[in-house]
Amino acid sequence: MRKLLRRMFGYGSRTVPYPTEAFTPPAAFIGRPEADLDGCDRCGRCAAGCPAGSLSLVDEGLQLDLGSCIFCGECARICPEHIAMGKDFELAARGREELKVVFARG
């Protein structure tokens, strides 16, 4: 026990100082989907393939509902030309509607 305590004091601070400092997740981290619709032909495969039904084609472009998104990355696998999983995780909002993000058509 004494040995363990001595070692634990030797570790120093292991606390990640978020939010006092910005946090950069590891390179592989799957954050929220990002879309660039330049050249998108609105085939709709991304929306059809989303397991949570979070993507839908709207007049303005492509709507992503972060409130139902399960961050699985299927959309990026279905359409790597236009969709990639980003690194953003600070996604909390006060209103439900704020979670609906629209990517403007290209």
Place this chain on the structure above:
Amino acid sequence: MSFEEEIGLTPPMAERMERRGDVLCMTASKERFADLVATLHQAGGRLISLHAADERARAGAFSLHAILDLSGRLVEVKCMVPDGTLLQSLVPRVHSANWYEREIQDMFGLSFQGHPDPRPLVLYDDWPQGVFPLRKDFEPSVKVPRAPREYRFRRMEGEGVYEIPVGPVHAGVIEPGHFRFSVAGEPIMALEVRLGYVHRGVEKLSESTPYHKGVFLAERISGDNSVAHSTAYCQAVERLSETSVPERAEYIRTVLLEMERLYTHIGDIAGIALDTAFAVPAADGYVLRESVLDLNERLTGSRLLRSINAIGGVNKDIDREEAAKVLSRLVDLRQRFERLAATMLASNSMLDRVEGTGVLSWERAQQLGCVGPIARASGINMDVRRDHPYAAYRDMSFQVPVRVSGDVDARTRVRMDEVRESFAIIEQALDGMPGGPVRSDVKAIPPGRTAVSLVEAPRGELMHWMISGEDAPFRHKVRDPSFCNWLGMEVAVRGNIVPDFPLINKSFSLSYAGNDL
């Protein structure tokens, strides 16, 4: 000697017998079904699952299926059950059939005569009579009205005996479930466990979820066993479609399955320290768990190892550099783990709390059909990785720890030993990983086929069983290891004092979500 002669079956018992891969499938009449299953059980067959399917549209009746492990051989017994048939309960002869029959009653409305406890299992106090969700004519989008009825708990009467109801919302960060204690002073006389609070209707949802999306649903059956459930699901679909998974993908799956075992077991071990008020190693243990979650993320992008399993293999490869980094971090984590384990086991006050506490005897564990570390701590030598190898386990060298005292101490030590084996397996898998692709194309899945898939999840034997439909499963039966083990809690707490209940519960470490589906 034929199989039937070997196990003492007289020929008329099974109407038909055939092989499906490595599973021996028997069909019996509905009158002979119970006798056949009971005979197989008496011959040493352990009941893996008992479930039904609604095949009235295709075959004019419900089908009832029993899956057993008969000394390492998988046996499936099926019978057709027309609507309105009164079936004979298996429970008097096969005790572990208890909850399965109650679940079939809730979901399909099939009745088992002679069941000692025919109360509803998952459908609740206000679920109307005569509405059975897994029947094909139940429309999931129609809102089911509430019709209050009473659920009678088992009562214990006597002078000085009083009831303590605990839950469903518990004092810690834990899933909901109800525990009703009968106590006389401090010692617990009886416990009744009542679950079903997080029943989300997974099996019904699965029937309308296309196979490739079903992987994501499987990951979310019991969140801390995402890899185990998704592997079992993928394997079932791969068998249905006769898709062979590339060897490299099998190795990657093995690494993921063991990393999941690492973080869940280390969390459980830290939890034992926490529940014996041994705060210093508990804090260290949780930081160690965090290190594994961090390693999971560096390897796959997901702390809980999600979004990497896929039908036909895995979505992402592990490159050489990553593998080398992981190996070196694992060496450090292993050293930290050994120091943590040594500190915990050197403490007399902790050992005093865990030795002799919450004993589950070998006989009761056998009767109840318990699986996993809980069974191994009560002397039952079983592990799917060794007994029915899958992924790359055939190529791995590892031990299966078994202890006999059946107490909190044994369960904790079994998990500690399993952590050591997991470190070793991950090392072997990363070192010996073959080259090649990581995913095969999935062939078309013909409807009407059946497949079973077993995985050793951190909590024990996990089963996914499926009858294929057009684009989605026609029937998907999920049997989480926790479903087999919850009744073990009722036995283990008897005679122990109430303050030891959280400790015993933590030593079982069961999933409520996996149980409830």
Place this chain on the structure above:
Amino acid sequence: MDEATERMGEQLRERIVQLFGRSLAIREVDAGSCNGCEVEVNALTNAVHDIERFGMHIVASPRHADMLLVTGAVTRNMEMPLIRTYRAVPPPKMVVAMGSCAASGGMFAPSYAVIGPVDSILPVDAYIPGCPPRPQAIIQGIMVALDRWEERSR
């Protein structure tokens, strides 16, 4: 750590004390989660994420709580326990819906056994996307909820 970031940490601590007169007491309720979110809520209290340094702690009873952190799509069987837990929280109180299931019903929304997202039962002050949200995302979500609270008390 430079002066600016240290001040931000101080400000967060001060804000919590200002709003509540003491630290923030959080009660977690699993209303139908798969238990993935519970792994991350538990991670909040480990030494690496350590929410206690902000004066936030997880309490055993809703009667001691300021905030309910709710996970899971509300199941039919958890509807009443969730409502009773909410009623047991003395005002002023806040509700944070954590994860895809709590925010929208997630993958379980179409099920016969699920009532809906948390906001179909309780008023929600903040939504935290994720499946499950990582601990830093939960901390950010709690902060967003605190911002709203500040508006409400004016």
